[in-house]
Amino acid sequence: MDRGILEPPWRGLGLGPVLAGAAIRRLSQDCVAVACEPGSADGRELTEEQHREAAAKLSRVWERIGFESFQDDVHILDCHLQRPQDLLAERQEEFNALCRAWREHHQP
Numbered sequence: 001m002d003r004g005i006l007e008p009p010w011r012g013l014g015l016g017p018v019l020a021g022a023a024i025r026r027l028s029q030d031c032v033a034v035a036c037e038p039g040s041a042d043g044r045e046l047t048e049e050q051h052r053e054a055a056a057k058l059s060r061v062w063e064r065i066g067f068e069s070f071q072d073d074v075h076i077l078d079c080h081l082q083r084p085q086d087l088l089a090e091r092q093e094e095f096n097a098l099c100r101a102w103r104e105h106h107q108p
Contacts, residue, residue, distance in 0.1 A: 001027060014095045021065040021088035024077065034077040035070070038062055064091060 004020050028034050038058030039051065046054065055073060066084025067075035077084055 014091060014098060017061050017065045017091045018088075018095045020062075021084075021091060024065075025085070025088065028077075028079045031079050033079055034067075036062060036067060036075050036077075037073050038075065039073075 001020075001023055004016070004023070006016050006019075010016075024034055038055045038061075059067075059069065059073075059075065062075050062077075063069075064087060065077070066081070066087045067077045070076045
C-alpha cells in the first residue's frame with residue numbers, strides 16, 4: 001500500500017486507522033514488519049510547518065494501531081505482536097460505537 005487518503009468530510013472520525021489497520025493486516029500476512037513515513041498525501045501544497053504538523057498528527061494516528069517511531073520519521077509495525085491486533089480491534093469498536101450513536105441520533 002503506497003498511501004491512503006480520506007476526503008476531508010471523513011477525517012477525524014476514526015475511520016483512517018480502521019481502514020489502514022485492516023488493509024495492513026490483510027496485506028501483511030507473510031510480513032515480519034511494516035514501515036511507514038507519515039505525511040500529507042492528498043496533493044496539497046504545504047509549507048514546511050504545515051508538513052511537520054500533518055506528519056505529527058499522522059504519527060499519532062499510526063501509533064493508535066501499533067506503529068512505533070523508529071528513526072527519521074519512519075514508523076515500524078511488528079506484524080507478529082498481539083498488541084497491534086488488539087489496538088486495531090479497539091479502533092474498530094470505537095468507530096462502530098460512533099456509527100451506532102449517529103444512527104440512534106438520526107433515526108426517527
